[in-house]
Each structure stands twice: as C-alpha cells, then as structure tokens.
Amino acid sequence: MRRWRRDSVFVVCFEGVVVKRMEVRFTAAQEEEIGAIVGRYSERSAALIPVLFVAQEAFGTLSPEVLALVAQRLELPLVQVLSVVQFYEMFHSQPVGRHHVQVCQSISCALLGSGRLVAHLEKKLGVRVGETRPDGAFSLSRVECLASCGTAPVMRINDVYHENMASPEAIDAVIDPLMEAAADRKSE
Ligand code: FES
Numbered sequence: 001m002r003r004w005r006r007d008s009v010f011v012v013c014f015e016g017v018v019v020k021r022m023e024v025r026f027t028a029a030q031e032e033e034i035g036a037i038v039g040r041y042s043e044r045s046a047a048l049i050p051v052l053f054v055a056q057e058a059f060g061t062l063s064p065e066v067l068a069l070v071a072q073r074l075e076l077p078l079v080q081v082l083s084v085v086q087f088y089e090m091f092h093s094q095p096v097g098r099h100h101v102q103v104c105q106s107i108s109c110a111l112l113g114s115g116r117l118v119a120h121l122e123k124k125l126g127v128r129v130g131e132t133r134p135d136g137a138f139s140l141s142r143v144e145c146l147a148s149c150g151t152a153p154v155m156r157i158n159d160v161y162h163e164n165m166a167s168p169e170a171i172d173a174v175i176d177p178l179m180e181a182a183a184d185r186k187s188e
Pocket of ligand 1: 106107110145148149154
C-alpha cells in the first residue's frame with residue numbers, strides 16, 4: 001500500500017485501486033471497540049465482518065473512503081474488504097433511508113408471493129426498488145435469501161425480521177406505524 005497526502009485529502013493506493021480518502025476516521029471509542037474485536041481473533045481477516053458493522057454504524061454507509069479506512073485499520077487488501085461488502089446483503093455502499101425495507105426474492109419467498117409484496121410496498125412507500133424516499137425515511141430493496149425460508153415470505157427492516165408476510169395487510173401492520181412516525185417527524 002502506498003499513501004501520500006495532498007492538502008487535507010489522503011490518496012490511498014491499494015493493489016492498483018486508487019481511492020481518494022477524505023478525512024474519515026474512527027473516534028477513540030470506536031477505535032477501542034475495534035481493538036477489542038481484533039483482539040478476539042488470531043487472524044485480522046476474521047475481524048473484518050464485525051469491524052465493517054462498526055464502520056457502517058459509525059458512518060451510515062460503507063463509502064470507498066470508509067472501506068479504505070477499514071482496510072488500512074486491519075491491514076487487509078482493499079479488494080478483500082470490497083468483496084466482503086459486495087457479497088453480504090447487510091452491508092450497503094450507498095446511503096439508505098432510516099428504515100431500510102428489504103424483501104427476500106429467493107425461491108421460498110418468491111413462491112409465496114414476495115413479488116406481489118414488493119409491488120405493494122412500491123405503491124405504499126412511493127419508491128421503486130433500489131430507491132430512497134426524498135424525505136430519507138424509507139429505502140426499498142430486494143435481497144437474496146434471508147435464511148428464514150421456513151417463515152417465508154420474509155421482510156427485514158434494518159436488523160429486524162418480519163416473517164410470514166403473506167398479505168398486503170401483514171405488510172401494512174408493520175409499515176403503517178413507521179409511516180405515521182415519519183409523518184410526525186416531518187411535521188415537527
Ligand atoms: S428464500 Fe426467503 S428467506 Fe430464504
């Protein structure tokens with residue numbers, strides 16, 4: 001890895017991939033948390049996923065700058081960090097809304113109507129799959145198997161699973177209170 005400074009911006013070169021790294025850094029508390037995570041494993045690469053969770057929580061999204069920071073902190077190749085982020089659905093490299101609604105599109109959920117549920121959510125939330133509402137309250141995504149096939153169809157909002165979402169009414173029971181809270185927040 002080569003690194004040099006240009007004004008207040010670091011330019012980092014990892015194995016031929018150049019990333020302009022803005023001034024992102026972990027706080028002392030986050031550094032402490034990361035240190036504790038790293039200390040639990042004999043291999044730094046084993047700490048990658050939990051450290052990515054810390055970074056996502058800290059910065060809201062795993063932008064190229066944040067990925068470079070994680071790679072540098074763990075002394076891992078950037079391409080390794082990037083491949084993990086791209087593989088796992090729970091990591092996102094674009095900003096998402098406060099409520100990230102993810103509907104499973106894999107076989108069990110698809111057979112039990114997740115496509116219809118996505119259509120219902122698109123209409124209800126006023127966004128298409130892959131979009132975030134202008135007020136930042138909701139993003140909608142389709143994701144691969146959420147590992148809860150026995151309770152299909154499954155929807156996850158942030159880290160919370162909602163299972164047996166077999167009807168628009170089941171979706172409404174979960175989404176309506178969130179929409180009401182979003183409307184209240186807007187009117188404050
Ligand atoms: S197919 Fe949807 S949770 Fe596995």
